[in-house]
Amino acid sequence: MSVLGAVARMKALRDGRAVPLASVRHVRLAEDPLVLIPLKLAGEAAAPLAAMVGNHPDKARVLLVPQPRNRDLRFAFFAELGRIVLGEVAAATATAETIEIKRGERKGETYERYLDAPQILVPNRAAIDFLRMAGRATRFRQTDGEWPVAPEVPVLGRWLTWFADRSDYPGASALCAMTELLGAHWASGQSSMEDGNLAALLGWIDPGPSLAALMGAPAPGRTLVGRDMAELAEDPLTVPPAGPATDPTFDNEILAPMITAYDTAPEGPAREHAEELLRERLAEQMEPTWRLMWHAVGLLRELPEAPHVPNRFEGDRQSFTNFEESLDEGVPQARHDGAVAAARRLASLEAAASRYSVQRALDDPLVMAEYRLTGEAFQGEVEAVDPENVNEKGLRRPLVTIRTKDRMRLEPGAIVHNTARTQKAEVLDVAFGRVTLRIENGMGNARKPLPGSIPEEGQAMCFTSFADEFRPGGSLPEPEDTPWTHGGPPEALLLEPNETTAEEMTHERA
Incomplete structure (x- = not known):
């Protein structure tokens, strides 16, 4: 609990x-x-x-x-x-x-x-x-x-x-x-x-x-x-x-x-x-x-x-x-999962659990409050913005300073994610209730940024150390190539329908 x-x-x-x-x-x-x-x-x-x-x-x-x-x-x-x-x-x-x-x-x-x-x-x-x-x-x-x-x-x-x-x-x-x-x-x-x-x-x-x-x-x-x-x-x-x-x-x-x-x-x-x-x-x-x-x-x-x-x-x-x-x-349908089918199902369940917890937090401020309490997320008001800042390659990388009352456990160099849009930022400094970030992407054209992609002073924002990103599962052998350490090839290749396919195809189309 x-x-x-x-x-x-x-x-x-x-x-x-x-x-x-x-x-x-x-x-x-x-x-x-x-x-x-x-x-x-x-x-x-x-x-x-x-x-x-x-x-x-x-x-x-x-x-x-x-x-x-x-x-x-x-x-x-x-x-x-x-x-x-x-x-x-x-x-x-x-x-x-x-x-x-x-x-x-x-x-x-x-x-x-x-x-x-x-x-x-x-x-x-x-x-x-x-x-x-x-x-x-x-x-x-x-x-x-x-x-x-x-x-x-x-x-x-x-x-x-x-x-x-x-x-x-x-x-x-x-x-x-x-x-x-x-x-x-x-x-x-x-x-x-x-x-x-x-x-x-x-x-x-x-x-x-x-x-x-x-x-x-x-x-x-x-x-x-x-x-x-x-x-x-x-x-x-x-x-x-x-x-x-x-x-x-x-x-x-x-x-x-x-x-x-x-x-x-x-x-x-x-x-x-x-x-x-x-x-x-x-x-x-x-x-x-x-x-x-x-x-x-x-x-x-x-x-x-x-x-x-x-x-x-x-x-x-x-x-x-x-x-x-x-x-x-x-x-x-098989009476029991083989080694490969069981591994696929376990990986699929773990991925679904991870996505569900992330999505609940992104959808719901009451759920997000738990992550803010543990320091995995923070919310605050934009205090200062330098929209013209550029990196060593001359690419636009705006600097944003956010004033927050949340407990911060993120250190400089950490990558955080904007909950309002698909956008990453790097933590540059954390001190005295202020967090300085450098926006790394999600701005569109370098000369003419997308509307709303650069924060404005007084804007309320929330950043997290996690994001709703699809991560493909690891490669597994075919059932007939199951190693002896995991029981060897099944005697009868009666496999359960691949639940992982349902989750992967949903994200592949995006």
């Missing part, structure tokens, strides 16, 4: 309300995201019990497995979920654009990229883990031969694997846990572990009787603060868990007898009635979370979208396009 994050949590605890950590929204929200609330059978890794799913708060569908230990019922559930998810995938492939690569060895080549990509929102990280396991449990199933499943099941499994893998990328929006989205934008007065409870976290962000009513909890006749809302959310009978695990008391006292009633009911109307009762009871368990999910979507929509979000969404669209094409070409 950062210093400012810790201060924000203490302030939230004192004031009884969450403190904003961001002034803009650092994630894309689709116009009609697919909200999915899964429930699983206790003690089973990937045995579905029920799900509430839909694109609109008033149009929820309840999917049910009345006996999760029944294989046929489980895969019927996945087939129905598959039709919903694949419908979202098909809708995102309706239109595409042609992109020309402008960098690298493939300069001048063109490729197609879909203009949209599906988005799934789930309550918490545990729901993402469940979908990842469900993908592993379904993507290798056969549609013919012994124990066949519906054609949608293995395709759903492959897409769930893609969604889960994409969720590991910081800033990606294909599959998001709502508790993580909210936690990135607000600091509550409770611990990070307690923030995993969607109802409790929302209680700190938007305390009051209206949210208590959405939870289905009785509101006391007094002013509510975050601590009060969190206490209301702790009662699993009044505010059921957001899943995928259900409350043990509910499992033992309500769910188990109802499943037994379904098992013992004779075929026909009696069993259908038992199934309908179970569906209604599980729907009651998921409805509070369903309402809270859409309330959270509304809170996030109130924040303006950060400028770099569309750029990161290009990575989602490229990855989505690559994976959809790999399915059309029949490229299989």
Whole structure:
């Protein structure tokens, strides 16, 4: 936890309300995201019990497995979920654009990229883990031969694997846990572990009787603060868990007898009635979370979208396009990454994490404040400018003196970056709250600089020791050339789709 994050949590605890950590929204929200609330059978890794799913708060569908230990019922559930998810995938492939690569060895080549990509929102990280396991449990199933499943099941499994893998990328929006989205934008007065409870976290962000009513909890006749809302959310009978695990008391006292009633009911109307009762009871368990999910979507929509979000969404669209094409070409998914595929994925994740942290700071003054506190950035007012200064080659290199109150840890010779435009400067001197810089580029014509490229006196400016720059990954051997130190060539070259390609192609076109 950062210093400012810790201060924000203490302030939230004192004031009884969450403190904003961001002034803009650092994630894309689709116009009609697919909200999915899964429930699983206790003690089973990937045995579905029920799900509430839909694109609109008033149009929820309840999917049910009345006996999760029944294989046929489980895969019927996945087939129905598959039709919903694949419908979202098909809708995102309706239109595409042609992109020309402008960098690298493939300069001048063109490729197609879909203009949209599906988005799934789930309550918490545990729901993402469940979908990842469900993908592993379904993507290798056969549609013919012994124990066949519906054609949608293995395709759903492959897409769930893609969604889960994409969720590991910081800033990606294909599959998001709502508790993580909210936690990135607000600091509550409770611990990070307690923030995993969607109802409790929302209680700190938007305390009051209206949210208590959405939870289905009785509101006391007094002013509510975050601590009060969190206490209301702790009662699993009044505010059921957001899943995928259900409350043990509910499992033992309500769910188990109802499943037994379904098992013992004779075929026909009696069993259908038992199934309908179970569906209604599980729907009651998921409805509070369903309402809270859409309330959270509304809170996030109130924040303006950060400028770099569309750029990161290009990575989602490229990855989505690559994976959809790999399915059309029949490229299989590996059960496990080989050495080269794992190294590529790790490098891609590290690059995405670095870009995300930089872009958040450039987009958001509240995030930038953390870097100013650590001395990695400074902000101030231009005190003096020498626009006619030249270097030893006679090139224009303006000198700028900035007065700042920020703690400076940059030394002469350091290169800093202007956050307002693509422009580098060298630190020449740091003394008595003043920083002297020499602008090195970004001015255009040497005789007639671009408007705004040379700072003016009184102008507020911010410089950082980091920049949003694309750094190509290191070279890796082909899978068939994997050295023996890393396991040698894989026995079967069944590689995962290259996630790095999605990120690299997005930057190559720029």
